[in-house]
Amino acid sequence: MKNITLKNIEKSYGDATVIKDLNLEIKDGERIIFLGPSGCGKSTILRMIAGLEPVTSGEIHLGKREVTHLPSGDRDVAMVFQNYALYPHMTVENNITYALKRNGINKTDRQDRLNKVLGMLELDHYRKRMPKDLSGGQRQRVALARATVKKSDYFLLDEPLSNLDAKLRVTARRELLKLHKEFKQTFVYVTHDQVEAMALGDRIVVLNKGAIQMVDTPENVYHHPRNIFVAKFIGSPPMNILSGVIKDYKFHYGDQNIDISNVSTFSDGLNGTEVYLGIRPENMELATADDYDIKGKVIFTENFGAEVAHTIKIAGEEIVVMSPEVIDRKEIGIKFDKKHVHIFNKKTGLNYKYMEQ
């Protein structure tokens, strides 16, 4: 059993509470991603699992062991740090085998593990190099190698790719997946990069201000955000959020209205309530004919290659619509794909889809 259980975890520094009553069950061999803006507490959670940061209250279980108050060295977890934290005075080889040696692993075993991991991460040529003589990508791979040779069941990664350039990041992501496929550790991965989260995660934990906003698969996090925060945080450009009122099965926005009677989360009870309506830029279409839901004025366009983002002003607010081609007519109709329309409670920010549960 390689699961991780976090029970009622709280963390405060003096009067400031950074993590409030956090509960989470991380499954055996799962790749779980903690995603959130900076300062949301994601690194703190990882560091508490690693034992680098004491918890204020609550319990941490690794498999069947309760480790809440164990020193980090006794928890048998491996960790990769954002700045790699390689030992600057040791060669690549020694960086990787140092802890094994100190922990009494015999020389043949050490060499076997070393050779295997060097081969996997294509570091064979750099054995004798010092960290300062390596590029960022190579250092990152050495850090991965050092964590891997431990053969720990738990692999903790604190923004391990954020110091790499965009191209290397893609390669490094594949390497991580390769390692996971080989060793099947439980991955706990912290990032602020949603693309990384989507690409690597079995499940994503979206955090804001020390509280879990949503825990689900990348698909659900993207297509069925639990609340406004998740809706806005995931996706680039982010989801459009319009503030209006529902009357007669229609969402009234400014002096226009959109028929929402066939939106799945709509119910008669919503008539007369003020809500937020959310829809992703790619779930809207620029209408060429008169068949549209809402009308607005194109302010500017950004070409992303595959698609063009149109920023459109409607009743004082701006929304973004993706379209395969540039349409620079000033006045334009927009058609909503009703399957992808979300209705959020104005007070709690919660998606009505999740309200009944």
Next chain:
Amino acid sequence: MKINKYIFHLIIIVFILLALYPILFAVSNSFKHLADAYSSTINLIPNPFTLENYVDLQDTIPLFRITLNTFIIASVITAFKIVTSFLAAFALTYFHFKFKRATYFLLISTIFIPFTVTMIPNYLIISEFDLIDSVWGVILPQLADAIGIFMLTQAMRNIPKPLIEAAQIDGISTFNIMKDHVLPIVRPAITSTAIWFFILAWNDYVWPLLMLRSRESYTLPLALQLFVSSEGGTNFTIAMALSVITMAIPLILYLVFQRYIINTFSSSGIK
């Protein structure tokens, strides 16, 4: 532009000569006969060249013994100061305990206590221990130094925290973290602090003067005094020979250890 450069070089050369001249003067006169030294003091090339002064020096004072005394005092003091500073700095950087900051500032504030304040209490304590006129009397009050704690604490604070955490996660004991990681990384700071301590102790005059009575227990700066005071006469070429010996030993040690300073600096490239 070009003229500026020449003027700049000229000024530097003048300064270098000003700094070097006393040293060259000492070296040169130590190889002259006393009579020649008086007749051609300014001329830096000894003619005729002689080792007479060095031989005379050997006959006048127990030179080997005095050099050995100085070396023992300077090295034991340096070794102890480094070990105590390193351990204190490690504790003050990596351990968490109550009043840690206060302890640190209290220790550092001892730097500002002048020697003259502790001189008499130290003297009384050493005489209680019956260590007057012994190198150990010179050494005993100098086994720890807040400057070393300060220097090494600064060096340790510059070690990125994740580096230590990476070792902790891998189950490395605190002692091994200290020995395998912190020590090699702060080695340049240790080396430069050690050189400094060594030279301070090597050149120290007042405290050894208070402690040491017999010539057998003298240090080099004390012996030097013999030749410039009325007691030793006016044979200044012998004094120059002793000066050269006094200068040469720390210089040789510096040249040997300088290699380590450069090596460790260039290998600690952490991002």
